[in-house]
Amino acid sequence: MPVIAMTREMGSGGREVAQRVADELQLTLVLHHLVEHEIADHLELREDAVHHLLEGGATLTERLQVGSGRLARYTAEEILELANRGNVLIRGWGACLVLREVPHVVRVRVCAPMDVRERTVMQRQGIKDRQTARREIERNDATHKRILRNVYGVDREEALLYDLMLNTERCSIETSTKLVCDLADRTEFRETNASRAILNDKTLEAHIRIKLRERFGTGLGAMGVTGIEATAHNGKIVLRGTAIHGVLVDDASKLASAVPGVKEVENQMVIVHGPRAFT
Known part of the structure; x- marks a missing residue:
């Protein structure tokens, strides 16, 4: 039962790669709403508060109420539970880190040069100013980098966290999808006892x-x-x-x-x- 953990840079096309891989391999694609819902239940918080904590927009009260250590434990628990079900692609939430010691999990990072990401964000969000798009990307990058460092003590750009890093300037969405699917089918990533x-x-x-x-x-x-x-x-x-x-x-x-x-x-x-x- 394949298990894929994927992280992406904003505007890199990782969203499309994740969806196509999930469709191709008939996997359940886990996005933020499911993870946030389960964590909110455990922590007895509103889902929007959990979203703020995980996306970097939490108020001081929300941060003090939970704390990074408690959030990390419940997030890890939820990711491991999802991985245990198998046939799943978990996008984001530190899944590549939480599942790094499980041999059959394929860990993927999707990235692209800044100019490619700027064009994508401008098109998706209707932004006409390239500098505005860059500021949005840089804010998003800094937020996710800070959260992973605070919660797990790691740099999300560390190459050894991943089995495959895809540059969508060089690899199309179709090629990236095929590479992930092919890797998931390799002997090294098949589930064993x-x-x-x-x-x-x-x-x-x-x-x-x-x-x-x-x-x-x-x-x-x-x-x-x-x-x-x-x-x-x-x-x-x-x-x-x-x-x-x-x-x-x-x-x-x-x-x-x-x-x-x-x-x-x-x-x-x-x-x-x-x-x-x-x-």
Whole structure:
């Protein structure tokens, strides 16, 4: 079941490439409205507030209400859930980063020189002034770059995030579509039991991290637990971190064990008393 993660530069033709690839391979094309709806439900926010957070137009109140770490966890969870369904093309939302360790996911970036993007934006938005189009593109680029850096700590222009980078000045929409489809059909990107296990583990980690953070908080010494983390391997969860009481350690184990798909929990958390618990 193909899974494609794609990111695009504004005005590069990535929207058309994504749609044509989805049509050709009969994939579900996931755009912002579906991701925003699910995240809004989880965070108990309005969809427009989530859209502002993900697109860079959030107010100070909206940013303080959620925080980049919490937004990253819920966004990653939703992307991994979508990838688990298979037969999907996820455009944007950091999917190329979230799914970078899953071998069967094809990660694509669609780009173009600035003059090509300017012409496209002018045509689509009815802009007559090339400088106005450039300002709109630069604003969009800066916003998405800032969000990925703040939320995930990476530069979206890092080449190693992608398996294929397409320059639509050189490659037509038709050629770009064929290249993506051909890559998705290559042996290296076919789902295997091993690659499915990695995706399942990453999804379990995302679910458990959210439950742990919502239960214990994220601040220094919040709720008596610090540095808590969960890693998964073939359904076995390993918990690490420190706590000020054994009851909190047991609570963490119970939370992780209750997540569907978890086969075993090994709790390596350390109980620390006194000031050391907050260092």
